[in-house]
Amino acid sequence: MTDATMPDAPTPDGMRRSVVYRRDKKTKSSVLLADKLAGRIITIGGFFVILTVFAIMLFLVWVAVPLFGSGTASDATRYKLDLTGEHVISTSVDEYRTLGLELSQDGKLTAFHVPSGRRISGLAFDFANAPGANANANTGTGAAAAPTAFARTLQGDDVAFGFPDGTVRLGSLAIDSAIVPAAALPANVTTLPGGDRTDGVAIYLNVAGKQVRRLQPAVKLEASAQVAPQGTPIRFLDYRVGGTEERPVKTFASIDEKGTARLSSAYAQVNMMTGETSTTISNTEVPTGLNVADIASVLLNTSGDRLLVATNDGMVHRFDTRDPAHARLAETEQLLPAGVKPTAIAYLNGENSLIVAGADKSLSIWSQIDRKSQKTADGNVLTKIHDFGPQPAPIEHLAVSQRTRLFIGADARGEVALYHATTERRVLTFPSGGKLSPVATLILAPRDNGALAIGKDGEVRNWSFDVPHPETTIASLFGKVWYEGYPAPGYTWQSTSGTDSAEPKLSLVPLIFGTIKGAIYSLVFAVPIALLAAIYTAEFMHFRVRAVVKPVMELMASLPSVVIGFVVALVLSPIVENWIAAIVIAFGVIPLTLIGLAFLWQLLPQPVALRLDGIPKLIAFFLAMVLGIWAAMQLGPLVERGFFGGDFKAWTSGSGSAAPFIFLLLLPLSFIAVFSFGGRLLGASWRDRLRSKPYHVAGAYELGRWLGLTIAAFALAALAATILGGAGFDARGGIVDTYIQRNTLIASFGMAFAVIPIIYSIAEDALGAVPEHLRSASLGCGATKWQTAAWVILPTAGSGIFSAIMIGLGRAVGETMIVVMATGNTPILDWSLFNGLRALSANINVELPEAVKDSSLYRTLFLCGLVLFVMTFVLNTLAEIVRQRFRKRAAQL
């Protein structure tokens, strides 16, 4: 700009020149300023882009990192309750950890303020005097015999007592919570340490607004039921309440003095029309054949179909009580080394796993697994799925969480620790804050935020703890985990369910696998089509056609992926399912038809061929394509009948011979082998002979050669497939398996539709950017268009084409809606083209709306985002490095 040339020749008339043409040779300061400003703005903009990307990554890391924290526990608050002369059998605490209840064997309840240990007046189960009391109970004097057995449900609200006279009484022991206006507070309240108030009967907590929460213990005792014969004491008892809120099922198991086990259940059914409840009670005997002195404990599950009896020699006897009238011994399993006494046994939340602690200081988790075993009556075997290794001392008391797979154990010395079953770790040891003393009862607070241990001397230790994400560790997210009920350790994603009792399974491996699987298969379809299309448009197509084709292809990219997904899932998938055999062979038939037409085209006399170049040729190819599709549709059923036993889908599930599909897979390889060999064998001499023939005659020779080589390729593939099939190779179980309507093939079609325009567009631009002189030089030296494209243009544009593929891959990895709609989102780990997948991005889309903020699932979904981010970051960085190398080479041209 600064040395602008003068249009006119210099004239002697300096005046005129200076008036009309005089220009400052210095750049104007405004231009310089604008230049500088633009430079700065672009720099700042670029800096912000990088900053934003890092900020996003930092945010993802920020949210995901707490998943790997272990949590903290407070020091123990210690105080002593005067429990002289009482045999404490159970403890309860409300969900606010404010009111504690001690139940002693005679039915007396001690209520106390948990933070301070201050006692408030207690209640008692009045075993002597209750409606419908057994006639034999000593009602007159008001003093009934103390219970000989006791059980409570996991939630702790329901209790059962067994008596020496063979009766059982069910009851409930609840801490009622209600919000009342502050004005309704009784007059005689006293303030407890910490600000809570009590009137001696209930505890009042301050909550937001002018209201208080009242916590009050409540007991209820039902009429006694004669379970064992008159006068036979009940020795062991277990009690469960299941069913739904509308239809509770109460089940209890009892073992009497003589060793007879019984299963009793009360099944309530509510008629919604009238609101009436009818209760059906059943009572059946389970023959155990065990001596009562050998029995350590009895455990029942909520549905009442499984009864476990543990004995003092470390054995457990499992009874199948699905059909109560025909209860049978299903299995006898040695849980601990022979002769080792179990010190504590309890079900984990969900009742599918058993915590077993032994006198040999062992602690392990057992689950019932379907092993199709001959040794047990139902094929299921109790199997050790987690082992915590030797503990410092034998665990004597266990308390389990009502929501998660956490549990606490107190050992013989009185040390209390928190464990997590799924991740198989001792999460933390509670600081004792003084001398250890043996524990009488132990409770884990309902919200998994505190623990209470009552010593045999009445010493109470109260801890609060915060372990927000016990179920996630690096090992559980990325490694194999043995989940309860599963035949072997594995990678599973099954994050939530409608209830708290399910074990969350958060393995990212199936999701990462699904992402990679979807991306690879969609690129397998997209890359050849997109690249060949780009080469054809850039190098062969008539410029007028090109002017139409390119914008149309780019229009394809603007289709929203949700639309593609919807069409693919609801329209394409049933069609593909009906025509699956035709579609599989179409991968061979359509290219063959097109190549065949290309050879036929060569038969045309040269002037005709030249005249029909351009639009007519394109139309001819289009017709050939239609012909190919039609041929595939005609051949599909024939091939299906001839080679796949008449039903391709049934074949994918495992019927019929493996060879035909191997043949199809080998066909492209066989073509490459035959044509490269045939090209060498019939190379120079063949071309010399062709040169002497007229154009269309040479075309006929070429057609003949192509047909011959194609038949040879088919024969080679068939031979190889027969040999491989005979040797036991089978694609089924590998890249094909049982056909499912929504599958990876369908999703790949959809994804290819989204990816092709991107790869095509960038690759075409890259090819177009190759300097024209290279093309001219190559053509000028006598190379054909194809030779020029394949050996000159393509290598030069390599870097651009590589980045086109990489950007396509990035799009396929991050694609969400097509995968969500077309695949069925099944988190499976196999390469089959005919079943689904669950990608990281789809998983985030499906599950984020339901995730409670800051829950483990919420953070795991952010971790999914981080993994996706890292995957694309690594991919793009690699792509850039390779591209730079390519470009350097191309720049030397």
Added chain:
Amino acid sequence: MKRIGTLLGALAVSISATSAFAIDIDSRYTPYQPTTGVSGSLKSIGSDTLNNLMTLWSEDYRAQYPTVKIEVEGKGSSTAPPALIAGTSQLGPMSRPMKAAEIDSFEQKYGYKPTQVRVAVDTLAIFVHKDNPLTCLSLTQLDGIFSKSRLSGSKAITTWGDLGLTGEWAGKPISLFGRNSASGTYGYFKEVAMVNGDYLDTVKEQPGSSAVVQGVAADKFAMGYSGIGYRTADVKAIQVAGRDGQCVEANQANAYTGAYPITRFLYIYVNKNPSTALDPLRGEFFRYVLSLNGQKDTSKDGYFPMPYVFAQQELGKLGLK
């Protein structure tokens, strides 16, 4: 996608409305009596099972009070608690009761627990293609079909032949459709039919009930579950046998007696301070839902009306009686 779902849903409604099954509404229900002073806007976020019904209710409610605005969004029951807690919605329709952890986080913010209102009865239906000859399945068979844990002790069932079908059906694998895990239906089915076992990895998770029905309608060898309200003419709801082995049809009488084993209530959760009355906007909405008009909408959408006794209990809970 939501819009497409709604579109399909609307289609489903129109079809199920034409093939209406006789549903009795308790004669003790009285028509809704509008009052004055009701205005403002409401937002409902939650269950997809209840999505169409919420839309019906809110349209008819708005017909009573033209100044009221109601927005309904239904992606799954699990989306209801976070929205109620954050205050982005005033109504939380759910097809399962809230989990303890969800109640906790609500209570942490407000100091009291959310109020659960039962608004309709649903029989979770097992759908097969309309040409499928199958008539009845037991809960144990369902466990064998959908579960990989099979905690009820069933054998694995993978083909229609395993269920006793013959001919072209015998060798065909069962193609399974289900809901995504945000759904209360997903959780309820897991709890009742699968004894809390895990779903097979091959169950295709669909974002909405209508997508499940659509999937089953388009795939001859498919089976899926969803609320009965989404039944269309292209699918068949088969009978289910409970503990006693009796095949029971998913109809009103069996829902009320509890004979149909996978019967449940549908809920709307609401943030109600226990010591103050509900504002008229939400109060009148519930009064509408639990009136003759509201329960007619319920049966129009294919669900079963609330038993009168229970409806009165719910109104009492809300302090509206």
